[in-house]
Amino acid sequence: MHPSLLQDSVRGCPKEIPHNEKLLSLKYESLDYDNSENQLFLEEERRMSFLGFKCLEISRWVICGLIGFLTGLIACCIDIAVENLAGVKYYVVKQNIEKFTEVGGLSISLILWAVLNSAFVMVGAVIVAFFEPGAAGSGIPQIKCYLNGVKIPRRLMLHLNPHLLNTLVVKVCGVICSVAGGLAVGKEGPMIHSGAVVAAGVSQGRSTSLKKDFKIFEYFRRDTEKRDFVSAGAAAGVSAAFGAPVGGVLFSLEEGASFWNQMLTWRIFFASMISTFTLNFFLSIYNNKPGDLSSPGLINFGRFESDVSVCLLLSSPKPCVISLYVHRPCLQVMEAMLVAPLGPDQSEDYPLQLFCADGEYNSMATAFFNTPERSVRSLFHNPPGSYNPLTLSLFTLTYFFLACWTYGLTVSAGVFIPSLLIGAAWGRLFGILLAAITPNGSVWAVPGKYALMGAAAQLGGIVRMTLSLTVIMVEATGNVTYGLPIMLVLLTAKIVGDYFVEGLYDIHIKLQSVPFLHLEAPATSHWLTAREVMGAPVTCFNRIEKVGTIVDVLSNTSTNHNGFPVVMPVAASDNLGKICGLILRSQLIVLLKHKVFVELARSRLTQRKLQLKDFRDAYPRFPPIQSIHVSQDERECMMDLTEFMNPTPYTVPQETSLPRVFKLFRALGLRHLVVVDSENRVVGLVTRKDLARYHLGKHGLEEMQLAQT
Structure with missing residues (x-):
């Protein structure tokens, strides 16, 4: 027994x-990460020539390159789909808001907003709940368990090839619907899961769904080889999400791979580089700027300059701080739930005037007409005075509870962007208050920099990542100057957090009663x-x-x-x-x-x-x-x-x-x-x-x- x-x-x-x-x-069940060195194994090793070994090594590099290419391509498709669906939704709602704001009411506009969001979310939830439950959530805890040596039945689907294609398709479609539907979720976590699923499928060289079997990769049909490729897939997902190849490698090392092979490092880095280059290349073509590789990831925090005293262009409408100008109390609450920051470095396609004066726009309400990634970037870079502290406080609390509620829904969703957005909001609020209560605070207490530190602290406190998250934030901002303060913030968040409770992924693993082996x-x-x-x-x-x-x-x-x-x-x-x-x-x-x-x-x-x-x-x-x-x-x-x-x-x-x-x-x-x-x-x-x-x-x-x- x-x-x-x-x-x-x-x-x-x-x-x-x-x-x-x-x-x-x-x-x-556990996975067999230890090779069985029986007589059949030894005989095969003896028969294999030097050229045969070299061909296997080349094949590993080819597979890693293919993993990076497909992961970057998937990220590109997700980004384009979200931008277009969200753009259509924002345009329809904006036209309706402008129509009914003139007569002093927003009820019909908010109902239309809720209906459109509900329709997107319903589609995403239905395909996950009824077609592939393994695509729910971000998938990162399951990847962590798999790389730890645990076979996850009907969840991760990295071990059962017939479900790999189903999981990938539902994951991609589900996260598109979730983000376009306005949920407090991000597409970065699911990208990591998608990269791992791509790696698990490609490395085996066959698909039951497509009835294809490529014998060239049959040597890699064992747990040891698949584990290494899944590590590369997870790193490629991080790289595509944040435009951080080095951060992807460190994420796979720190948060994923329990058993690390130093020879694997370069192959994983190669997959990460291919992933971010593929995303960059195809987005440049889509944006009619071939060769302009300025979009390395799904999210780009924007470069922080030493002097961030920048203002909005005079050619754009002037921002006014929101003071809850909506007259009805119920609409005030609903508006607060719809509040998000405004992206400064991009022209606003759908600025909302609401009840502001002519030539001005509501900087908080307009934020909902941007994706969460742009909202994070706007909190980092909008000039001082763009946000009212009371409204920003209300938004932080509201979005925090929405993110907690959303994390348990049966949809494809990630926790990275909600964490960054919450942290950026309260970090900027802290910077505003610090500038107000200290002498000459408006000169040195730049709210955008505190938003960056708050975002790092919030995400680090939730996922308990230190080294990899530091590099990811540095690569995403393009400024190594902030590396040391970000690391100090992350270490503090980890030490304080570990004293009270485990990280979110560890809690998720424990709730599933998974026999996870720690360090x-x-x-x-x-x-x-x-x-x-x-x-x-x-x-x-x-x-x-x-x-x-x-x-x-x-x-x-x-x-x-x-x-x-x-x-x-x-x-x-x-x-x-x-x-x-x-x-x-x-x-x-x-x-x-x-x-x-x-x-x-x-x-x-x-x-x-x-x-x-x-x-x-x-x-x-x-x-x-x-x-x-x-x-x-x-x-x-x-x-x-x-x-x-x-x-x-x-x-x-x-x-x-x-x-x-x-x-x-x-x-x-x-x-x-x-x-x-x-x-x-x-x-x-x-x-x-x-x-x-x-x-x-x-x-x-x-x-x-x-x-x-």
């Missing part, structure tokens, strides 16, 4: 460790040993095992039970055997499917020898044991596991401390760790859930319960 299904009393865990009410779900084992856990945390007894196979026994074990154990030690019995009376290998459920399934039995091999001299290609062709959709037919005569046959098992699995003595087991398990990306006694006999097996269930709580070291949630 699976070790994780055993009760805590059977595990032999110390009774001093209290249980809390939180659970770890048994529905999550280090819980403190004060050195007194726990492998013997106390392992699962026992362990189901083992002999080197030469009866087919019927294998079929019965696979049929009667949970599908979560994926690793079986292969042992050599020491004595007939001894229930324990010496470890001589480890074989996976997926490998046994393939062997049964191809009927690799000893008796059949002897009778069929021309029988084709099984190769690694056969295992890769079945990856990742290995059939269930119930779908494999084994006759009664075949059940009496024997199966030799010597050639297919991993003869050198990682093992630890049963007295090894929990932190050492944790470090070995996480650093090597293991799925199973065999525990042996002094005579090298198998006494237990450590899996991800055995380690993830321990955490440091209010009462010291605590242990989570395991359940089928």
